[in-house]
Amino acid sequence: MLERLNEALEHIEAHLDEQLDLAEAARIAATSEHHFRRMFSALAGMPLSEYVRRRRLTRAGAEVLGGTRTLLDIAVRHGYGSGEAFARAFRAMHGVGPGEARRDGAVLRSQQRISFRLIVEGSSDMRYRIAQRDEFFIVGKKARVPLVHEGMNPAIVEHVQGIGADELRRIAALSDQEPAGIIAATDDLDESRAEGTTLDYHHGVAASAAGPDDLDSLRVPAGTWAVFESSGPMPQSIQYLWRDVFTQWFPSNPYRSRPGPELLSTRLSEDGEHADAELWIPVERAEG
Template identity: 35%
Template sequence: MEWIERLNQAINYIEEHITEEINYEQVAKVAYCSTYHFQRMFAYMANIPLSEYIRRRRMSLAAVDLQSGDEKIVDIALKYGYSSPTAFNRAFQSVHAVAPSLVKKGGISIKSYPPISFKITVKGVEELNYRIEEKEAFRIVGISQPLHKEIEKNFAIVPQMWQTAAMDGTIPKLVTMMNNQPMGLLGVSVCNDNEEWKYFIAVSTSKLIDETLEEYSVPASKWAIFTGNGKNPQSIQELEQRIVTEWLPTSGYEYANAPDIEVYLNDDPNNSQYEVWIPVIKK
């Protein structure tokens, strides 16, 4: 329950600062987790990215201002963080499907997006298979690419990265180097608040590397390790959503400050065998 309360406190923080530039790192601190993990949890719990939620809330409030006051459209735009009237008009129409000038005249139907409130609901009809393991730090080797601080913007980056790595021979090369646990092809999201966000396609290995590869030390941590199978990427995304919405709120654990890891145990995307590693600490 404490975990849900923290999420709601973060929503309250957003509401209190809705006309200011929202600092994602500060919002995450209210929820006592990293910026990455907060955005991830929010998106899975709310079924909407954090940035889109904030935009909808601002445009919902902007519509009320347009209808109920004498403020100019340009002033309302500035109030909600839009220095360009064109950008405000575009954002407003994307939510309400009508120009702000028409709303100001009155008699126009608009949309309202109230603040979100999280609560625990009973799910769990289908079982989740997992184990808790403590691991010493281990070395991974592979390729990486910087990630955007708004995690939904990475949904195009990561799949393209995997496609390129498969076509240019990187993945077969990495597979031949694999010689340590976890034995599988790894997708590693290094997204704590103290270093540059990166995504690695990698393996755990002790072998030497050439100039085309880089290494990273995954810190010692306790992991909740979930097993799954199915067609990817849909299957693994569904498992990750269930972990956040069903398991984590009542598990007695919360996110630790370590990478998220996906371990791919075979190379068949239509019947993939995989593990999802979530870094955890006891509440």
């Protein structure tokens, strides 16, 4: 898997000066474009689009300092429609505009090429099972919130606190599917999974039918799910589980993620500091 990912990155590197075909890069990695973007983000710690942008601006920086092309030629060569757009992007990465850099021989930043190597991790096992599910619904209350990688998410806390105990009991009574009880469902995430991008957060239950009109209902098509178990401090153990699924489990198993909501069922200790959890990720068998 890592070898194929590195071959895909070689393809991207060879075509930085062109309109990139990320579907072809995903084909080289023997996966879907959706999963390729998510795998890259989880492994590299940045969105694929951001990496490509920074690699292009690294090359552009070398050409600016080289002085053999006009700044407009360099801008067009690296995909910018105007000198102004290029100058803004250049300054955002390098801290100076291209004209200043050329005049003063400024110190620029370089985004190094990324490659993935096998390191000794995964000495502890991950508990998971594969589940086949018919169509069901997530019924509850929905909010659009920013993605937070570590620590509590204030927007989610505010949303949940605003539902009210009586409303939560009414929603909980609609649960008739796994995972049982109140769950957290995240949907419509940006493929980059970058901090600060937004997603739909559903606080509700899994049910066999859509709920009443005053509740939000998300239809979830039939499909395959990988279900992971976690136990540890809250919220770190759950956030680390999400990370480990994409950086360790997927590269080690013949599955890839598919579009769909990700479901989290959590049982908190009395003091709220420890959680036993199940994380449901929509998956499909990988090719080859």
